[in-house]
Amino acid sequence: MKIAMIGGTGDQGIGLAVRFVKAGESVIIGSRDIKKAENTVDLIKNMLDGDEARNVIGMTSEEAAAEGDIALLTVPLQAQMVTLRNVKDHLENKILIDATVSLDGCIGGSPTRYIEVWQGSAAERSAEFLKDKNVKVVSAFNNISAASLLNIGEEVECDCLISGDDAEAKKEVITLAEKIPGVKAIDCGPLENARIVEKITPLLINLNIRNKIKLAGIRITGL
Numbered sequence: 717m718k719i720a721m722i723g724g725t726g727d728q729g730i731g732l733a734v735r736f737v738k739a740g741e742s743v744i745i746g747s748r749d750i751k752k753a754e755n756t757v758d759l760i761k762n763m764l765d766g767d768e769a770r771n772v773i774g775m776t777s778e779e780a781a782a783e784g785d786i787a788l789l790t791v792p793l794q795a796q797m798v799t800l801r802n803v804k805d806h807l808e809n810k811i812l813i814d815a816t817v818s819l820d821g822c823i824g825g826s827p828t829r830y831i832e833v834w835q836g837s838a839a840e841r842s843a844e845f846l847k848d849k850n851v852k853v854v855s856a857f858n859n860i861s862a863a864s865l866l867n868i869g870e871e872v873e874c875d876c877l878i879s880g881d882d883a884e885a886k887k888e889v890i891t892l893a894e895k896i897p898g899v900k901a902i903d904c905g906p907l908e909n910a911r912i913v914e915k916i917t918p919l920l921i922n923l924n925i926r927n928k929i930k931l932a933g934i935r936i937t938g939l
């Protein structure tokens with residue numbers, strides 16, 4: 717399975733990409749700028765052993781979306797719609813994993829505050845925009861920090877809370893998420909529950925700031 721990272725050149729995209737490549741998955745780093753994608757591929761290869769780093773290449777985000785079997789959106793809220801507009805035609809009938817968090821920081825405010833979007837959550841905003849292409853949007857990886865993903869010598873101490881309306885798509889995303897050591901993936905029900913899950917992220921950012929750390933995460937117990 718080829719995973720297309722749309723906007724995969726930022727911290728979250730690189731963090732997820734490096735974990736997936738390390739787990740043996742085939743990853744395409746997508747960017748608006750092919751040179752930036754290629755530089756990110758070099759960065760990822762430098763982070764991994766030679767053998768581990770075979771399956772990562774760089775493309776434009778449009779090419780990556782066309783080439784990938786599954787796409788993962790890792791752009792800030794202010795880039796969400798413009799990015800999806802550019803790749804929409806290539807996502808038809810595919811799964812789009814949306815890691816976008818609707819943070820006030822994206823519009824010049826505080827990173828510890830959530831902002832409401834009309835659709836209820838960033839993931840539902842993607843789903844509304846892509847519904848005529850039968851894209852199965854799954855919200856995931858919103859609460860896992862890039863810092864913990866990039867800390868590749870250690871397991872990630874955070875659950876991956878997954879919301880979506882297509883059961884098969886969620887199963888695929890759960891399988892993918894659990895390839896990251898330490899991550900337990902939890903089916904949190906329909907996509908509308910992304911409204912709750914996305915709101916946890918500004919709380920975790922707040923806890924990082926208050927405790928002068930970078931690795932705050934969340935675990936659900938008792939399941």
Ligand SMILES: NC(=O)c1ccc[n+]([C@@H]2O[C@H](COP(=O)([O-])OP(=O)(O)OC[C@H]3O[C@@H](n4cnc5c(N)ncnc54)[C@H](OP(=O)(O)O)[C@@H]3O)[C@@H](O)[C@H]2O)c1
Nearest residue numbers: 723725726727728747748790791792795816817858861862
């Ligand atoms: N960072 C974290 O720890 C973390 C944790 C959980 C969830 N998230 C969520 O994951 C998403 C990505 O986070 P990030 O920290 O990786 O973001 P980022 O570094 O700010 O941006 C990621 C990529 O998005 C593209 N981009 C940025 N601004 C853009 C704009 N105005 N127009 C079009 N494209 C733009 C860029 O890709 P190109 O220039 O290559 O096209 C950039 O490298 C966000 O929604 C964030 O809330 C992040």
